[in-house]
Amino acid sequence: MEEHKAEIIRKIKAYGIIKDPQWLDRPDELVPLWVMLDAMVKLIERFDPPNRPYD
DSSP, X not given: OOHHHHHHHHHHHHHTSOOOHHXXXXXXXXXXXXXXXXXXXXXXXXXXXXXXXXX
C-alpha cells in the first residue's frame, strides 16, 4: 500500500471514523454511499454533538 494511503488509514483508525476492517484493508475499493455518509455523520457529530446545548 502506498505510504500516503497507509497514513490516511492510520488516522481513520485512530479517530474511530471507520472501524470495519473490511473497508480499512481495501483503500482502493469502491464503497457504498451509506459507508461514506456514515463516516461524514460521525465527523459532523464529533464537531457538533446532537445533544449539545446552544448556549
